[in-house]
Amino acid sequence: MIRSRGVLPPRLLVPRLALLATLILAASAPAVSYAAPDEACLEDGDALGENGARKGVQARPFLKRLRLEASIWGGFFAADLVSSSYSYGGSLGFYPLEDFGFEFSLVVTNLTLAVEKPLIQFFSGFVFQQSLAYIVTGNLVWSPVHLKLRVAPKAIISGDVFFVVGAGDTINATSQGATFDFGIGMKIYPNRWVAVRFDLRDYVIQQEAVGVQRVTNNLVGTLGISLFLPGPRPSKTQQQQVVKKKEPR
Amino acid sequence: MSRVTLFWALCAVSTLGVLSETSAVADCVNEEEKKKLIDKKRGRRQDEQSFVKLNRHELTLQGGYYVSDLLDGTFVVGAAYTYHINEDVGIEASFSFSQVRSTVAKRLEQDRSVTILPPEDRVYLVFTDLIWSPVHGKLRMFADTVLHFDIYGAAGVGLIDNATSLGAAGQFGIGSKLFLGRSWAIRLDVRDQVYKQQILSSTSYVNDISLTLGVSLFLPTGL
Numbered sequence: 128m129i130r131s132r133g134v135l136p137p138r139l140l141v142p143r144l145a146l147l148a149t150l151i152l153a154a155s156a157p158a159v160s161y162a163a164p165d166e167a168c169l170e171d172g173d174a175l176g177e178n179g180a181r182k183g184v185q186a187r188p189f190l191k192r193l194r195l196e197a198s199i200w201g202g203f204f205a206a207d208l209v210s211s212s213y214s215y216g217g218s219l220g221f222y223p224l225e226d227f228g229f230e231f232s233l234v235v236t237n238l239t240l241a242v243e244k245p246l247i248q249f250f251s252g253f254v255f256q257q258s259l260a261y262i263v264t265g266n267l268v269w270s271p272v273h274l275k276l277r278v279a280p281k282a283i284i285s286g287d288v289f290f291v292v293g294a295g296d297t298i299n300a301t302s303q304g305a306t307f308d309f310g311i312g313m314k315i316y317p318n319r320w321v322a323v324r325f326d327l328r329d330y331v332i333q334q335e336a337v338g339v340q341r342v343t344n345n346l347v348g349t350l351g352i353s354l355f356l357p358g359p360r361p362s363k364t365q366q367q368q369v370v371k372k373k374e375p376r
Numbered sequence: 377m378s379r380v381t382l383f384w385a386l387c388a389v390s391t392l393g394v395l396s397e398t399s400a401v402a403d404c405v406n407e408e409e410k411k412k413l414i415d416k417k418r419g420r421r422q423d424e425q426s427f428v429k430l431n432r433h434e435l436t437l438q439g440g441y442y443v444s445d446l447l448d449g450t451f452v453v454g455a456a457y458t459y460h461i462n463e464d465v466g467i468e469a470s471f472s473f474s475q476v477r478s479t480v481a482k483r484l485e486q487d488r489s490v491t492i493l494p495p496e497d498r499v500y501l502v503f504t505d506l507i508w509s510p511v512h513g514k515l516r517m518f519a520d521t522v523l524h525f526d527i528y529g530a531a532g533v534g535l536i537d538n539a540t541s542l543g544a545a546g547q548f549g550i551g552s553k554l555f556l557g558r559s560w561a562i563r564l565d566v567r568d569q570v571y572k573q574q575i576l577s578s579t580s581y582v583n584d585i586s587l588t589l590g591v592s593l594f595l596p597t598g599l
Contacts, residue, residue, distance in 0.1 A: 203568075205443035205585040208480060242446045242481050242492065245576035250488060274515035276527070288515065327566065327587070338487070339479045346443050346585055348566060 187273060188285050189316040190359040191228065196220035198324060200351025204236040207343035208334050209255070209301065212237045214347055220268060228268040230291065234347055236260050238301060240336060254337045258299060262330055264308050266293030276315065286315040291328065303333040303340060314353065322353040426524050427555040428599045429466070429509075434458040436470075436563065438590025445582035446573060447478040447493075452586050458507060466507040468530065472586075474499040476538060481575075492575060494539035501569065503547050505532030525554045536571050542579070545571035559597040563590045 197219055204214035214236040222228035240255035272288035292309045296302070310328030317323065330345045435457060442452035454472030461467065476499055481492040509528035516522050531548040549567030556562065569584045 203583070203585060205445075205449070207443065207449040211443060211445040211583060211585065240480065241580065242478060242575060243484065244580075245492070245578035246484060246488065246490065249490065272515050272517050274513045274525070276511050276513035278511055286513075337480055337483055339483045341479060344441065344449055346441065346449070346587060348585070 187225070189287075189319060189322075190225065190361055191222040191270070191287075191355065192225045193360045194222055194355045194357065196222070196228070196230075196322075196353050196355050198351045198353040200324070200326065200349035202326075202347065202349035204234070205346040205348075206236075206238070207345050208336055208339065208341065210239045210241040212239065214349065216262075216349075217351070222268075226270050228270070230266040230268050230293070232264050232266060232293075234262040234330070234349075236262070236347075238299060243337070256300070260297055260299035260302070262295065262297045262306055262308075262332075264293045264295030264306060264330075266291040266308065274313075284315055284317060286313060286322075288313050291326075297330075297332050301334045301336050303335050305333075307331040310347075319359055320355055322355065324351045324353055325349070326351065427558065427561075429460040429463050429594070432460050432599065433595045434460065434466070434561075434592050435595065436590045436592045438472075438563070438565065438588040440565075440586060440588030442474045442584065442586045444476065444478075444584050446575065446580075447476055447481065450475050450477050452501075452588060454501070454588070456590075458592075464509050466509070468503075468505040468507050468532070470501075470503050470505070470534075472501040474501065476540065490576075496539040498538070499541075500537040501534065501545075502537070503532050503534030503545070505530045505547065509553075523554055523556070525552055527552050530565070530567065536569060540573050540575055542572040542574060545569055553592065558599060559594045561592040561594065563592055564588070565590070 197217070199215075199217040201213070201215040203211065205211045214234050216233040216235050218230050218232035220228050220230035236259070237257065238260050239257045243255055268289055268291050270287040270289040274286050274288060275283050276286060277283050289312050290310070291312065294305055294307050297306045308328050308330045310326060312324055312326040312328075314322040314324045326347070326349045328347045330347055332343050332345060334341065334343045435455070437455055439451065439453040441449060443449040452472050452474040454470055456468055456470035458466045458468040476493060476497045478493060484490070485492050507528050507530050509526040511527040512524070513527070514522050514524045528551055529549070530551060532546075534545055534547060535543055536545045537543075547567055547569050549565060551563055551565035553561045553563045565586075565588045567586045567588075569586065570581060571584075572579055573582045
């Protein structure tokens, strides 16, 4: 049988029309069958969106602005001219800005000259007198680096890396003038009031011992604990950030 | 237009309509499901580290300040090789060079006509250490730059070869590596070398402190 082009016989036309009707019905079916009206649609920037956005830079959980910091610390005093020894002390700081602060620090150490010890067998008495040294300095503190640490699979704490530079005096017979110091440190904040700090500083002192006088670089490493008072005082921008964070999307 | 053409055109339009509706549906998720997925993703992030150390070889060049307990502070330069067994643990072999100096000893020698320190002033430090990096973090520098870093502890044994040293030595310390890209790192180390030192007839255990800054290359690169 020869049929004209474009004309389907009824046995073929009926199932095709049924298929077409099904497709049209499916196309016009409402999407609400998959998502309730109150369900949120994802933006590209959402956590599960196209770009898989991360949280990005967050508001700082620990605020230092307009707070006092009182610290105590202890560690080593790696002396250049005399013998290395222990050290202890503390500091008082104030932060007018989140990243900048002032600090007055004290380091106490015992100055001895152990290299002279063997000579006591041949010569009577020590030339160098063992004594305590009190190193008092005023420092500028700059905290440009803020960090988050993963200390356990589900424990993340924040902290700062800071730099200090300052000057002061060493109260000891071996010191011959001003003392300068500079260094780096890290603070970890377990809560809003307390910080654990690690400091590494170089104290530059003009020293004299047994007739030798020179500029010395003394490395001081300390581990300490700080208390921040009063409570956190967020700036207007930080308050806005907190409000923004709490607002539901 | 023939009926067959019309039929296929209608089929195409309706299929497109279905597909477009489906993609719109995929963008909307149930809030509970979304929360579950985000929690799942957060869990995955805990295991993520942008810098891979597992089974990599780290080559380091470093230098810094070496403060001898009894003698003067001086320089130290060296190199280290670290093999990272996993993301947290590594084994390190290091070699460093320094020099013994003491202005006080020199003065005492002049004043009292004795020899306190031997003429040989070279110091070689050879150590093997176990490195443990339990702390991983990221830091924000200034406004937008975010860098990843590790804080690690090191403990090991080795030799300090010098005219005043009796040989064997122990070492422990702390350090931090700041990762740059996928293969480079800047590292800061503080180490305490404990050993027995002899000056004239007097021997004593000493703690020499070294502070070094170094640069590391991780091999293979680009992981």
